[in-house]
Amino acid sequence: MLLEKIKTPGLSHLSYLLGAGGKAAVIDPRRDCEIYVEKARNEGLRITHIFETHRNEDLVSGAPILAELTGAEVFHGPNADGEVVYAKTTREGDCHAIGQLEIRVLETPGHTFDHVAYAIFDSEYPDKAVGVFTGDALFVGDVGRTDFYPDRKREVASLLFDSLHKICDLGDQAIIYPAHGAGSVCGSGMADREFSTVGHERRNNPMLQIEDRDAFIDRKVNENHYQPPYFRLMEHLNLVGGEAAPRVLRPQPMSLGELSSCDAGRVIDVREPLAYAAGHLPGSINLPVGMIPAFAGWFVSEGEKLALVASSQDQLSTAMEHLVRIALDNIVGGYVGVVPAAASGKTMRSIPMIGTKEVERRLQEKPGDWTLLDVRDADERQAQAIEGSRHIYVGELNEKWKDLDPRQRYTLMCASGMRATVAAGWLDAHGFDHLDVYLGSMGAWKAAS
Structure with missing residues (x-):
């Protein structure tokens, strides 16, 4: 038995x-x-x-x-x-x-x-x-x-x-x-x-x-x-009834040139948030491997062609497994090698991190062109929020980014900075140039208090 x-x-x-x-x-x-x-x-x-x-x-x-x-x-x-x-x-x-x-x-x-x-x-x-x-x-x-x-x-x-x-x-x-x-x-x-x-x-x-x-x-x-x-x-x-999963749960390897010329509608960087923030390919969004099941369904459309960027082949395989299980698996290939790409002269984008003192300073000065954007869920927000911040749930930025002004400055925050980096990556890929992430976010805010 x-x-x-x-x-x-x-x-x-x-x-x-x-x-x-x-x-x-x-x-x-x-x-x-x-x-x-x-x-x-x-x-x-x-x-x-x-x-x-x-x-x-x-x-x-x-x-x-x-x-x-x-x-x-x-x-x-x-x-x-x-x-x-x-x-x-x-x-x-x-x-x-x-x-x-x-x-x-x-x-x-x-x-x-x-x-x-x-x-x-x-x-x-x-x-x-x-x-x-x-x-x-x-x-x-x-x-x-x-x-x-x-x-x-x-x-x-x-x-x-x-x-x-x-x-x-x-x-x-x-x-x-x-x-x-x-x-x-x-x-x-x-x-x-x-x-x-x-x-x-x-x-x-x-x-x-x-x-x-x-x-x-x-x-x-x-x-x-x-x-x-x-x-x-x-x-x-x-x-x-869905179709059977692909027998090989690993994307086809791609060179940097193939990645740049492929017809993928979305490039997803599955590395950890700090790695993505430090340097990523223009136009790519950040969905760390462990966050794919929760958030890919917000930012990837049915049938959309995807290219994955990772730190290792194992990371690519795990990312593909997660995507296959929710049928967002039109994956044209995977690329490993962001650091070598930067070393070869490939243009990179980055998203700065700031700490509690800088957030406090901005809240006190209240600059008209800056918003502290809280992307936690409604229950977290209701339990505790930073006065003066604005709330949009991270997943709902898939559409509500259109309500934001790309000429303004935004600091993204969540509970730790993980979801905030996902949100910042989405905005970065949609033409927002004045972004940073509150590292530690609500956790750091509570600790400082």
Whole structure:
């Protein structure tokens, strides 16, 4: 008997391989799905079932691809916003056997209308559920977001309230297996820990402490969440089925000349922010490797041709993996060698860094041509803000940069300077010449205070 978690870094996506009696099931597989086949084969298991908890918004499902590789059947809950063409519908009360294990379906709408959870029972010990795959309904330390139906926001929050109670009714002993961990865009309050039980969550999860339905609904509808444009692409692909991931997850190597003459619509520098700020190719934007899953979907359009710039071939490979998982993978090549390019006389751009004393000085003098631009999210901004600063969330600069005057001076800030450099790189690529970044940002501001 086997239950193994497969984590996808960056997206903090959690999928699972469950096996018994020579059979195996995969829950919420990712697009590059050969890993499930290999792990099942190594355990002497045949994948016969693939279960989706809901139509994902933040990554391409690997379910149709894995089904083609293995011959397994795909199961998806009812009430999807359209037909999931590659899946059979499974409903409340359905039971699927994997050896001596039983997977019982619970309809748990709220995060999405088609959301289901899968309770695991051992037929030799049938009284209580062993565990439950909770998808995006219940996380460790948080619950699912309910902002995907803005015209029905109170209704879906109420549905989630009922769904959470249904999950809790499985009993305190049930181990929870969520579809995401901390760092995912699907929740902001998740614990770093990726293991828990229904009982522990019932006693400690702040959202499960809210016993009054109306209070729970009010809390959910007043949350701040962002929906990057690529969510619409994920929703479409996860109805019709996405294509298999490229077999080689490494961009074609490019020379500096090839990079300069290629037809890429966007050059993405995936190096660390300080390296990018110190010197980067004109027109390139900065999306550090670890920030690609969270922010590429704001700044890269569907089908847009991309060229990647990195410090190493391994960095290029990791960047491509992240992009493939969200189907922004029209990558024409990758270049390594910014420092040699500068040494050869290639024109470079840079973005200065400034500290707290300089920010304080400018705030006191209040120059008319300068703005301190805070690109943190709304919750961070609400918790603490620097008086005199202006707020635009970093992702929303994909369009709101048009509201800014490129003749003005801007200092970009966030919590540390990481997102601020991403924002500065976007503005730099769009003709803003008078930029700097507050190094340390709110962290440095708090320390100085």
